Structures are given as structure tokens and as C-alpha cells.
Amino acid sequence: MSHPNRAILVSACLLGVTCRYDGRSKPCQAVEQFLRQHNLIAVPICPEQLGGLSTPRLPCEFTHGDGADVLNGSGKLQRQDGAIMNDAFISGARQALLLAQITRCNRAILKERSPSCGVNAIIRNANTEPGCGVTTALLRAHGIAVTSDEQLPEIIIA
Numbered sequence: 001m002s003h004p005n006r007a008i009l010v011s012a013c014l015l016g017v018t019c020r021y022d023g024r025s026k027p028c029q030a031v032e033q034f035l036r037q038h039n040l041i042a043v044p045i046c047p048e049q050l051g052g053l054s055t056p057r058l059p060c061e062f063t064h065g066d067g068a069d070v071l072n073g074s075g076k077l078q079r080q081d082g083a084i085m086n087d088a089f090i091s092g093a094r095q096a097l098l099l100a101q102i103t104r105c106n107r108a109i110l111k112e113r114s115p116s117c118g119v120n121a122i123i124r125n126a127n128t129e130p131g132c133g134v135t136t137a138l139l140r141a142h143g144i145a146v147t148s149d150e151q152l153p154e155i156i157i158a
């Protein structure tokens, strides 16, 4: 007999994990309530920590393109001190994908506007622009449905 997979990837900072660049979390009651309501088991991920970045860390933003562009080599992610950070973000995205595959997650709730986790919006050159983060782009490319913490009603629960 098959059982529905109740596991879902969730940006760890939304669950109260202090993994953000500033060493803080961004707990989201709506996400926690949503998980409870639908009896979902969160698999917390922080792609930036998974990519080897320290906490706290200097913030990064896109200077060219978005996460999909970083994956195809045409985008650029720059740290506040000018360092180009594409490799660490790609590495973190690959580790997040591996965790999704290990836990057989086919869906995710990720934090909007993050350079890793952004779903519909990212920060580019200090402006909020349409686009997605590097991890969202890689998860989507592997068939994982990614929803933003700001769009929970749109998620489909089997």
C-alpha cells in the first residue's frame, strides 16, 4: 500500500532557525499553522548554510539575472564586499535538492526575495524584481513545486 508523502521542504528561517545572514530567524506563524493544518512534516533547509556560508554572513544580491540565470552561467550574485558568490549558492542549491530527493519531497515552501529561496521576487541591484532564487530554480528544474511563504493558499495538498 502506498502512503502519501507528508514531507515538504521549508526554508529553515521561516521555522525559527537562526540561519539568516544577520544571524536571526524569520518565523512565520502562517507557515507553521499551514503545516499543522495539513499534517505536513517540515524538512528544514537553509541552502546558504548548506553551501558552506557562515552565519552571520555578509548579505548577497543579484547584479545580473536571477537564480535560473546563475545556474545557466549568465547571472551573477555578489556579496556586499564585492565577492562573486555564484559557486556557493549553486552548491547550496544542489545540497537542498539532494535533501529533497532523500526525503522524497516533491514540494517546498520557501522564503520570498531571498537570493537562494526567493520564489517570485528577488533583490537585484537594491531593487525588488521578478525572478527566483538559485535553489528555487534548481528545485523547479527537477519537478519540485515551490510555493512562497506569501502564497500559501496556492499550494496544492494531495
Ligand code: SF4
Binding pocket: 011, 012, 013, 014, 019, 020, 021, 045, 046, 047, 048, 049, 111, 114, 116, 117
Ligand atoms: S537561504 Fe533560505 S533558509 Fe537560509 S536564511 Fe536565506 S531564506 Fe532562510
